[in-house]
Amino acid sequence: MKKLLLSIALLALSSQTLLAGQKNTADIKLYALNCGRIHVSDLNVFSDTDQYIGKEKTLNVGCYLIKHNDSWLLWDTGLSSDLAKKPEGITSGVFHMTLEKNIAQQIEPLGLKPKDITHVAISHGHFDHTSNVNEFTDANLIIQRAEYNMIKNKADEAEKIYMYKRDIGYFLKDENSKQLNIINGDKDIFGDGSVKAIYLPGHTPGHMALLVNLPKTGAVILSGDQWHFTENHKSNDVPTFNVDRADTLASSDKLNKIIKNRGAKLIIQHEINDNQNLPKIPKALE
Numbered sequence: 001m002k003k004l005l006l007s008i009a010l011l012a013l014s015s016q017t018l019l020a021g022q023k024n025t026a027d028i029k030l031y032a033l034n035c036g037r038i039h040v041s042d043l044n045v046f047s048d049t050d051q052y053i054g055k056e057k058t059l060n061v062g063c064y065l066i067k068h069n070d071s072w073l074l075w076d077t078g079l080s081s082d083l084a085k086k087p088e089g090i091t092s093g094v095f096h097m098t099l100e101k102n103i104a105q106q107i108e109p110l111g112l113k114p115k116d117i118t119h120v121a122i123s124h125g126h127f128d129h130t131s132n133v134n135e136f137t138d139a140n141l142i143i144q145r146a147e148y149n150m151i152k153n154k155a156d157e158a159e160k161i162y163m164y165k166r167d168i169g170y171f172l173k174d175e176n177s178k179q180l181n182i183i184n185g186d187k188d189i190f191g192d193g194s195v196k197a198i199y200l201p202g203h204t205p206g207h208m209a210l211l212v213n214l215p216k217t218g219a220v221i222l223s224g225d226q227w228h229f230t231e232n233h234k235s236n237d238v239p240t241f242n243v244d245r246a247d248t249l250a251s252s253d254k255l256n257k258i259i260k261n262r263g264a265k266l267i268i269q270h271e272i273n274d275n276q277n278l279p280k281i282p283k284a285l286e
């Protein structure tokens, strides 16, 4: 009888562990890609309370490749590959953009080609996060419902800061396609607690961040554009071009609490300092 009770207790404990999603036995690694640089000649566009009048700054454009067992998940696809053919870069408004190597060139040392990418997840639909989605037509696209609707309902001539429909056109053709994984809110992507999308509306309607639970480093947060640089995180400024101020502040509060409760390492995707110390491909954060 005692033995039976003990096995029931152990069974209950193991199912609890699985439910909590804490038990992570997946082979998981995070590779940092460099998907461009943006020099901002008027940093004040990142504050609707005039925090940065007269300031300028160079931002990183971060894309990340996550190995999960036999799957390869690309988080954000950065500035357009075409930009790598123009070393002088291009200017649009207050942004001057450059790109050294496209994604295909950067994943080559891992023995990977674009067709090997099994999942693409985009934090949101701005052009500096999504310009190359159509290069990964063998992948499943993971996107929030609110963001998908927003992109789909836009006119062909997209607003300046949003991606052009042609960059994601393959995935707009058939909303019932098995290659589309449209999600609503937070989502445990592989069902084992190791990679989780965190819904953070405000910057755009369906903006999200990604939590990656690495075996050695522990929890890592890829910020999306919840914050654009360290100072912007500390002062919690709201960019002038966000779609909803109140939602942005609520999302900041949510993400700050997750970072605290999980003891997570925060990588602000546009902050050069958060990215330059990450291992360079073929090395990974483990």
Ligand SMILES: [Zn+2]
Pocket: 126, 128, 129, 225, 270
């Ligand atoms: Zn951005």
